[in-house]
Amino acid sequence: MDPNIKKTKNSADSANYPEAIQSPSQFPDEVLEKVLSMLHSHKDRSSVSLVCKDWYNAERWSRTKIFIGNCYSVSPEIVARRFPRIKSVTLKGKPRFSDFNLVPQNWGANIHDWLVMFAKVYPLLEELRLKRMTVSDESLEFLAMSFPGFKALSLLSCDGFSTDGLKSIATHCKKLTELDIQENGIDDVSGSWLSAFPDNFTSLEILNFASLNSEVSFDALERLVSRCKSLKVLKVNKGIGLDQLQRLLVRAPQLMELGTGSFQQELMFRHCMELENAFRNCKNLQILAGLWDASYVYLHVLYPACSSLTFLNLSYATLRSDEFTKLIAHCPNLRCLWVLDTVEDKGLEAVGSCCPLLEEIRVFPAHPFDQDINHGVTESGFLAVSHGCRKLHYVLYFCQQMTNAAVATIVQNCPDFTHFRLCIMNPGQPDYLTDEPMDEAFGAVVKTCTKLQRLAVSGLLTDLTFEYIGKYAKNLETLSVAFAGRSDWGMQCVLGGCPKLRKLEIRDCPFGNAALLSGLKKYESMRSLWMSACNVTMNGCRLLAKEMPRLNVEVMKDEEDDSHVDKVYVYRSVAGPRRDAPPFVLTL
């Protein structure tokens, strides 16, 4: 900073803060820290910390929440040294393709060393949010015992623990406000963990155990819900039936988010009315999920609550188009909808007609491996939604067929897409009407949607798609590619363009060493690169590792061919090569 400016500011301040005069630099630390404590975005904080040393210090002292997008990009020691006052930690571990079984077991991303460091340095830790990390029961117990003020635990797509670990949390975390367990690969031993919450425990605000299979004691759950008056989010698992749901709703009419259990149980008419009334009394309900095996017969009980819904998650409810159409007609205020493709194009037409405020839609396949094209949704469903929902900006769409023309029309209807994830389920499938590659579809997307941040491509794609992406996708941060491209040129276009690219994940594409090496300079500005089943060899990876010492180049070799690389994961790191790599991971 200009010393003159500093002095000016200082003299203005000294009138109010006489004790600050001794520092020749700018604001007193306390003031700066106070100002910076109002900054929440970690991107902003990152920028702030780069201004100068004083700002770097003020920022590090005022930061209470830390987000680490790749747990190996930094080490627990470095984090502990830099940030002394952390209360909330978010950590992401494995590469995203691990969700689809592309990363072998025991790859790493274990939370334990982090917890040990946190116990030493952040005894007041309150929140831990983990995604794709390995967490053991021992770690969970350690967590529960080490942080007396611990409040919020969120585990998404993690593995390595069992319901016994949850028992430790329930038993020892006296101030717990949030327990959110989603889609983890865990050992579901029993539902007894829920009964471990002590009788005097009342602080719970968020409870999500929808993806746990073993039944919990309903009695324990009912009592828990009764005494936790601040409960805002409750998502139960399939073991909870409709009559039990009614009893829970009666105890917690203040709920804002509800995940129901099984929606299929046979109910007497009288109980149906009671359930409908219970929903009527939930005046704050905005988000509804669950609805496992939803039987159409009972959907009407939801109607009183539907008009205030902003997010409806029907992605586990196998509703047909006629059933769904009746339900969606009651939900005019939806902003976000997740459905199964059993609703078909007709169902999506209804969405287009009934939900003008819709911003996000995700259509999941009920039969992902069924090649019968008569099931599921097609381009016309997507078109119908885009036509009626002009505010749409997030789409995840699994379909059996698509055309370039349809996509071009869709993005004309909705030019504000920030997230466009299209999965034509048959790899390498062309436009089914013209038989041409789907290049023009994604070309239209990147040309029209200037705010695009995330893109997933599919279908038959030549290098032209990637030329378009590199040239036009100025705001693109995440790109997922599978079964696409013709030559190295495709990947080179992306790496040569896309100035904001952070995450690039590629599988089963004909990109080789030339493509890999063309991104030499770029990888340090990215979080990570994943390439699997491509044309990359050990020599190419070694060269990359040699040229760029601050990148970790991790290779999983091909079983049969020693020189061919099956999977390579490249990421920037200030912690050097990781020390916990399993034998099948070679760090170059």
Place this chain on the structure above:
Amino acid sequence: MSMPFEEHDYIGLSEVPAMENSEKNNGLPLGDNEKKNTAKVLNLKATELRLGLPGSESPERETGHGGEDKNGYQLGVLKGFVSGAKRGFSDTINGGSGKWVYSGSGGSEVNLANGGGLFSPRGANGAAKSIGAGGVDSASQQTFVGSGVGKETVPQSPKPVQEKKPQVSAANGHAAAPAAKAQVVGWPPIRSFRKNSMAINPPKTDEDADAKLGTGCLYVKVSMDGAPYLRKVDIKIYSSYKDLSSALEKMFSCFTIGQCGSHGVHIRDGMSESRLMDLLHGSEYVLTYEDKDGDWMLVGDVPWEMFMDSCKRLRIMKSSDAIGLAPRAMEKCKNRN
């Protein structure tokens, strides 16, 4: 209709019990030939199932007209001899008709008819693409993975399994969809939790693919006093008591016809709730059901929707046995009024 009938003969059960024949001739409310054949067919089935197992499903249960699906009917015959025949088995067999095969292949006619967009050897990717199709995740826990590879592709599947490596340098210079037809790991990109959920609870479309009707199904067992075997009906496909009783009457006509006919009550003319009451008083059989609480109730008392929700099984009872129910029925009537 006659063909399956002949196949019965082929199997060697040509004898038609004389009693059934005479019943058919007495005041038979079923006029047309189809019904006759149905009756005959049922009789034969009855005979067969004495040899086999009761409780196996008849292909005509949901349509009420017997044996439209010849394959299915044939299976019905087989079922008599196959222990524990379940719908799943019949699905696999019926898959031959190509309607809803879980074939992971491009061989099925359905796909080819649709322009083969899925598996067409056309398109720039040539051979490579044609095997990129199936997407059956080898790591998936989908229960039908095994049957997912349809008949036509069985010979091909061993090849794809070995070809896990991407065929990126295919001779034709086109390099895109590598990997095997039905063995692509991690594709389509769906999280394990969702995959496993759908596998454990397959969508309704699978369960009632037989019926391709209604909004989900609720199969309840129907027994009839004196009949040698039970039937199962999906009560959700009926919209009223009239529908249900017509269907049941067709199903069990060989046993009830005489009684109803002899009392001059023409069931086919329409069954209203009051008619059911008539039957209660006038016929040898009454229709009862077991409700959620385990109590046996008279069919026809409560509104249809309520009945659908609470009915767990049905029983066509002899009137004499139903005397215990009558007071209850009267009570309920009183309560309602």
